[in-house]
Amino acid sequence: MADEIPVRVAGRSFGYGGERYANGDELEVDEATLENHPRTLERVDGPDSGEKPPDPAESTVEEIKAALGDVEDIETAEAMLEREHKNDERDTAVSAIESRIGELEE
Known part of the structure:
Protein backbone atom coordinates (compact mmCIF):
# COMPACT_ATOMS: atom_id res chain seq x y z
CA MET A 1 0.00 0.00 0.00
CA ALA A 2 1.33 3.43 -0.94
CA ASP A 3 2.18 6.03 1.68
CA GLU A 4 -0.76 8.18 2.66
CA ILE A 5 -0.38 11.97 2.36
CA PRO A 6 -2.35 14.39 4.55
CA VAL A 7 -4.47 16.69 2.37
CA ARG A 8 -7.23 19.27 2.74
CA VAL A 9 -10.26 19.56 0.45
CA ALA A 10 -9.85 22.85 -1.42
CA GLY A 11 -12.85 22.35 -3.68
CA ARG A 12 -16.49 22.28 -2.67
CA SER A 13 -16.43 18.54 -1.88
CA PHE A 14 -14.49 15.38 -2.60
CA GLY A 15 -15.42 11.71 -2.58
CA TYR A 16 -12.81 9.19 -1.46
CA GLY A 17 -13.00 5.67 -0.05
CA GLY A 18 -16.79 5.70 -0.06
CA GLU A 19 -16.89 8.89 2.03
CA ARG A 20 -17.82 12.44 1.06
CA TYR A 21 -15.61 15.29 2.36
CA ALA A 22 -16.53 18.99 2.39
CA ASN A 23 -14.34 22.05 1.76
CA GLY A 24 -11.76 22.35 4.54
CA ASP A 25 -11.98 18.71 5.64
CA GLU A 26 -8.69 16.88 6.05
CA LEU A 27 -7.99 13.30 5.06
CA GLU A 28 -5.15 11.10 3.87
CA VAL A 29 -4.82 9.95 0.26
CA ASP A 30 -2.16 8.28 -1.86
CA GLU A 31 0.18 10.33 -4.06
CA ALA A 32 -1.64 9.40 -7.27
CA THR A 33 -4.96 10.68 -5.92
CA LEU A 34 -3.35 13.96 -4.91
CA GLU A 35 -1.75 14.34 -8.35
CA ASN A 36 -5.04 13.54 -10.13
CA HIS A 37 -6.99 16.20 -8.20
CA PRO A 38 -4.76 19.32 -8.03
CA ARG A 39 -7.70 21.74 -7.96
CA THR A 40 -9.66 19.84 -5.33
CA LEU A 41 -6.96 18.69 -2.89
CA GLU A 42 -4.05 20.54 -1.32
CA ARG A 43 -1.23 18.99 0.66
CA VAL A 44 -1.20 19.63 4.39
CA ASP A 45 2.33 19.91 5.75
CA GLY A 46 1.47 18.49 9.16
CA PRO A 47 -0.67 18.82 12.24
CA ASP A 48 0.73 22.27 13.03
CA SER A 49 0.06 23.68 9.58
CA GLY A 50 -2.32 26.25 11.07
CA GLU A 51 -5.56 27.65 9.79
CA LYS A 52 -6.45 27.24 6.17
CA PRO A 53 -6.58 30.44 4.16
CA PRO A 54 -10.04 31.86 3.65
CA ASP A 55 -11.87 30.48 0.65
Whole structure:
Protein backbone atom coordinates (compact mmCIF):
# COMPACT_ATOMS: atom_id res chain seq x y z
CA MET A 1 0.00 0.00 0.00
CA ALA A 2 1.33 3.43 -0.94
CA ASP A 3 2.18 6.03 1.68
CA GLU A 4 -0.76 8.18 2.66
CA ILE A 5 -0.38 11.97 2.36
CA PRO A 6 -2.35 14.39 4.55
CA VAL A 7 -4.47 16.69 2.37
CA ARG A 8 -7.23 19.27 2.74
CA VAL A 9 -10.26 19.56 0.45
CA ALA A 10 -9.85 22.85 -1.42
CA GLY A 11 -12.85 22.35 -3.68
CA ARG A 12 -16.49 22.28 -2.67
CA SER A 13 -16.43 18.54 -1.88
CA PHE A 14 -14.49 15.38 -2.60
CA GLY A 15 -15.42 11.71 -2.58
CA TYR A 16 -12.81 9.19 -1.46
CA GLY A 17 -13.00 5.67 -0.05
CA GLY A 18 -16.79 5.70 -0.06
CA GLU A 19 -16.89 8.89 2.03
CA ARG A 20 -17.82 12.44 1.06
CA TYR A 21 -15.61 15.29 2.36
CA ALA A 22 -16.53 18.99 2.39
CA ASN A 23 -14.34 22.05 1.76
CA GLY A 24 -11.76 22.35 4.54
CA ASP A 25 -11.98 18.71 5.64
CA GLU A 26 -8.69 16.88 6.05
CA LEU A 27 -7.99 13.30 5.06
CA GLU A 28 -5.15 11.10 3.87
CA VAL A 29 -4.82 9.95 0.26
CA ASP A 30 -2.16 8.28 -1.86
CA GLU A 31 0.18 10.33 -4.06
CA ALA A 32 -1.64 9.40 -7.27
CA THR A 33 -4.96 10.68 -5.92
CA LEU A 34 -3.35 13.96 -4.91
CA GLU A 35 -1.75 14.34 -8.35
CA ASN A 36 -5.04 13.54 -10.13
CA HIS A 37 -6.99 16.20 -8.20
CA PRO A 38 -4.76 19.32 -8.03
CA ARG A 39 -7.70 21.74 -7.96
CA THR A 40 -9.66 19.84 -5.33
CA LEU A 41 -6.96 18.69 -2.89
CA GLU A 42 -4.05 20.54 -1.32
CA ARG A 43 -1.23 18.99 0.66
CA VAL A 44 -1.20 19.63 4.39
CA ASP A 45 2.33 19.91 5.75
CA GLY A 46 1.47 18.49 9.16
CA PRO A 47 -0.67 18.82 12.24
CA ASP A 48 0.73 22.27 13.03
CA SER A 49 0.06 23.68 9.58
CA GLY A 50 -2.32 26.25 11.07
CA GLU A 51 -5.56 27.65 9.79
CA LYS A 52 -6.45 27.24 6.17
CA PRO A 53 -6.58 30.44 4.16
CA PRO A 54 -10.04 31.86 3.65
CA ASP A 55 -11.87 30.48 0.65
CA PRO A 56 -12.47 33.41 -1.74
CA ALA A 57 -15.68 31.77 -2.93
CA GLU A 58 -17.05 32.20 0.59
CA SER A 59 -15.43 35.56 1.42
CA THR A 60 -15.94 39.17 0.44
CA VAL A 61 -13.01 41.20 -0.84
CA GLU A 62 -12.91 43.05 2.50
CA GLU A 63 -12.74 39.74 4.41
CA ILE A 64 -9.89 38.59 2.17
CA LYS A 65 -8.00 41.85 2.72
CA ALA A 66 -8.47 41.54 6.50
CA ALA A 67 -7.25 37.93 6.49
CA LEU A 68 -4.13 38.84 4.51
CA GLY A 69 -2.76 40.69 7.54
CA ASP A 70 -2.47 37.35 9.33
CA VAL A 71 -0.78 35.56 6.42
CA GLU A 72 2.91 35.09 7.22
CA ASP A 73 4.06 32.73 4.47
CA ILE A 74 4.10 32.90 0.69
CA GLU A 75 2.58 29.43 0.28
CA THR A 76 -0.61 30.45 2.09
CA ALA A 77 -0.90 33.66 0.09
CA GLU A 78 -0.33 31.77 -3.15
CA ALA A 79 -3.04 29.25 -2.17
CA MET A 80 -5.42 32.16 -1.65
CA LEU A 81 -4.48 33.61 -5.04
CA GLU A 82 -5.00 30.26 -6.76
CA ARG A 83 -8.43 29.91 -5.16
CA GLU A 84 -9.39 33.44 -6.22
CA HIS A 85 -8.34 32.67 -9.81
CA LYS A 86 -10.44 29.48 -9.76
CA ASN A 87 -13.49 31.25 -8.37
CA ASP A 88 -14.50 34.86 -8.90
CA GLU A 89 -11.14 36.35 -9.97
CA ARG A 90 -12.07 39.79 -8.64
CA ASP A 91 -9.44 42.34 -9.63
CA THR A 92 -9.34 43.99 -6.20
CA ALA A 93 -8.92 40.67 -4.40
CA VAL A 94 -6.21 39.50 -6.83
CA SER A 95 -4.38 42.81 -6.43
CA ALA A 96 -4.50 42.62 -2.62
CA ILE A 97 -3.23 39.04 -2.55
CA GLU A 98 -0.46 39.76 -5.06
CA SER A 99 0.55 42.77 -2.98
CA ARG A 100 0.83 40.59 0.13
CA ILE A 101 2.92 38.06 -1.78
CA GLY A 102 5.24 40.89 -2.82
CA GLU A 103 5.59 42.00 0.82
CA LEU A 104 6.39 38.46 1.93
CA GLU A 105 9.05 38.08 -0.79
CA GLU A 106 11.00 41.09 0.52
